[in-house]
Amino acid sequence: MSEETEPLISSQQRNYAHDDAEHEAAQQQSRAIRIRAIIWSLLTLVFIVSVIVILFGPDHYGHVDWPGALPRDPDQAARKLLDMAPVIDGHIDLPIIARRVWRNNVSAIPLHDMMPMHVDIPRLREGRVGGFFWSVFVSCADHSAEGIDFVNATWRVRDTLEQIDVAKGLIAKYPETFQYAISSTDIKESITQGKIASLLGVEGGHQLGNSIAVLRQYYDLGVRYVTLTHTCHNAFADSCGGLETIPPLHYGLSPLGFKLIEEMNRIGMLVDLSHTSDMTAVHGIMHSKAPVIWSHSSARVVHDVARNVPDEVLSMIGTGEGQKDGIIMVNFSPSFVAPDGKADVKKVADHVQHIANVVGKKHVGIGSDFDGILDTPKGLEDVSKYPNLIAELLRRGWDKYELAGFTGGNFLRVFAAVEDVARQLQAAGTPPVYDIYRKRGDLPQRY
Numbered sequence: 420m421s422e423e424t425e426p427l428i429s430s431q432q433r434n435y436a437h438d439d440a441e442h443e444a445a446q447q448q449s450r451a452i453r454i455r456a457i458i459w460s461l462l463t464l465v466f467i468v469s470v471i472v473i474l475f476g477p478d479h480y481g482h483v484d485w486p487g488a489l490p491r492d493p494d495q496a497a498r499k500l501l502d503m504a505p506v507i508d509g510h511i512d513l514p515i516i517a518r519r520v521w522r523n524n525v526s527a528i529p530l531h532d533m534m535p536m537h538v539d540i541p542r543l544r545e546g547r548v549g550g551f552f553w554s555v556f557v558s559c560a561d562h563s564a565e566g567i568d569f570v571n572a573t574w575r576v577r578d579t580l581e582q583i584d585v586a587k588g589l590i591a592k593y594p595e596t597f598q599y600a601i602s603s604t605d606i607k608e609s610i611t612q613g614k615i616a617s618l619l620g621v622e623g624g625h626q627l628g629n630s631i632a633v634l635r636q637y638y639d640l641g642v643r644y645v646t647l648t649h650t651c652h653n654a655f656a657d658s659c660g661g662l663e664t665i666p667p668l669h670y671g672l673s674p675l676g677f678k679l680i681e682e683m684n685r686i687g688m689l690v691d692l693s694h695t696s697d698m699t700a701v702h703g704i705m706h707s708k709a710p711v712i713w714s715h716s717s718a719r720v721v722h723d724v725a726r727n728v729p730d731e732v733l734s735m736i737g738t739g740e741g742q743k744d745g746i747i748m749v750n751f752s753p754s755f756v757a758p759d760g761k762a763d764v765k766k767v768a769d770h771v772q773h774i775a776n777v778v779g780k781k782h783v784g785i786g787s788d789f790d791g792i793l794d795t796p797k798g799l800e801d802v803s804k805y806p807n808l809i810a811e812l813l814r815r816g817w818d819k820y821e822l823a824g825f826t827g828g829n830f831l832r833v834f835a836a837v838e839d840v841a842r843q844l845q846a847a848g849t850p851p852v853y854d855i856y857r858k859r860g861d862l863p864q865r866y
């Protein structure tokens with residue numbers, strides 16, 4: 420018995436001792452796991468809160484705290500910054516490539532492959548693009564066909580509808596990459612989900628068929644900006660021409676152009692002043708109740724071409740007395756950036772810096788014009804290269820908050836403010852604009 424008991428007891432004792440050690444170890448391990456889980460939960464929570472604050476904070480991704488310092492190396496820092504605050508580009512011409520190369524056959528267009536110009540999905544991802552305006556551009560009509568008063572029928576409205584169709588088709592074809600977006604909130608949600616927010620912009624009043632009703636229908640189709648002119652004058656406004664100024668027709672906005680701006684404000688269509696004459700820009704800024712944009716324009720002081728924005732016009736933008744909020748999204752086209760053969764990422768940064776010096780860093784953004792320009796600056800060859808521009812600005816002393824505004828936050832602020840103005844005008848019962856172009860002969864002169 421004792422023999423039986425003793426070993427049993429001692430064995431039990433040994434077992435207990437063994438259990439105690441195991442128990443202790445197990446407890447320590449589970450404590451460690453719990454602590455690790457708590458730390459990971461906290462870190463995850465901090466990350467999620469940071470992303471939400473950055474995207475949805477009052478200054479969008481402009482002036483907020485986010486985790487961690489940027490690496491010292493500007494190239495690495497640029498990439499890290501863009502991971503948190505991706506590029507929202509004001510103007511990319513992918514749909515015109517679809518039209519000219521593939522006759523708008525969405526099924527045949529291979530956006531996962533190397534596309535012929537500057538834009539495809541792999542390069543958009545490499546460039547940390549979080550959103551862009553798909554320009555649903557069609558060129559100006561031949562002046563002689565359109566007639567001096569722009570009243571002869573052209574195919575511009577049909578062709579614009581086709582460009583809206585091909586853009587939407589491509590957005591829908593790649594749902595894992597693109598997300599159709601029609602509001603500032605949509606853009607933020609797309610970015611949070613890791614998608615590329617895809618918006619539509621019409622590049623010229625000539626695409627409206629002289630009709631404010633067409634403007635409203637474009638809005639209903641999802642278009643969120645209309646550039647008042649392309650390289651030609653139209654019934655609403657004067658263009659700047661191209662590199663050199665062309666003689667004015669209306670001396671800025673026409674009477675119908677003023678009405679167009681009023682309707683754009685009421686419905687929430689962004690007023691885009693790229694391509695316009697200086698007088699059109701001045702009229703647009705003064706008449707618009709909402710902030711204005713230049714979806715793809717650079718600074719005339721840095722490179723003297725008509726297509727760039729002069730300081731007199733830039734100085735009307737801001738939040739001071741008598742100024743209007745707005746954003747100038749810098750164009751990369753070598754012919755607007757520098758003399759022949761001189762355009763590079765540093766020169767583009769000069770435009771950004773000059774606009775920031777005149778207007779403030781909260782009023783500058785990116786409007787590359789990729790796929791709409793034949794040539795590109797050195798270092799900004801396609802949509803994968805945006806980090807080079809951010810790295811250059813980091814070298815010039817821009818901080819991460821200023822850069823997060825530049826990459827997209829500034830545009831989000833302006834877009835949200837335009838949406839607010841539209842809400843206010845609609846809440847106040849502002850009626851739609853039914854003015855008709857007075858040179859039209861197809862409608863009764865009076866009723």
Ligand SMILES: [Zn+2]
Nearest residue numbers: 622694715791
């Ligand atoms: Zn353009």
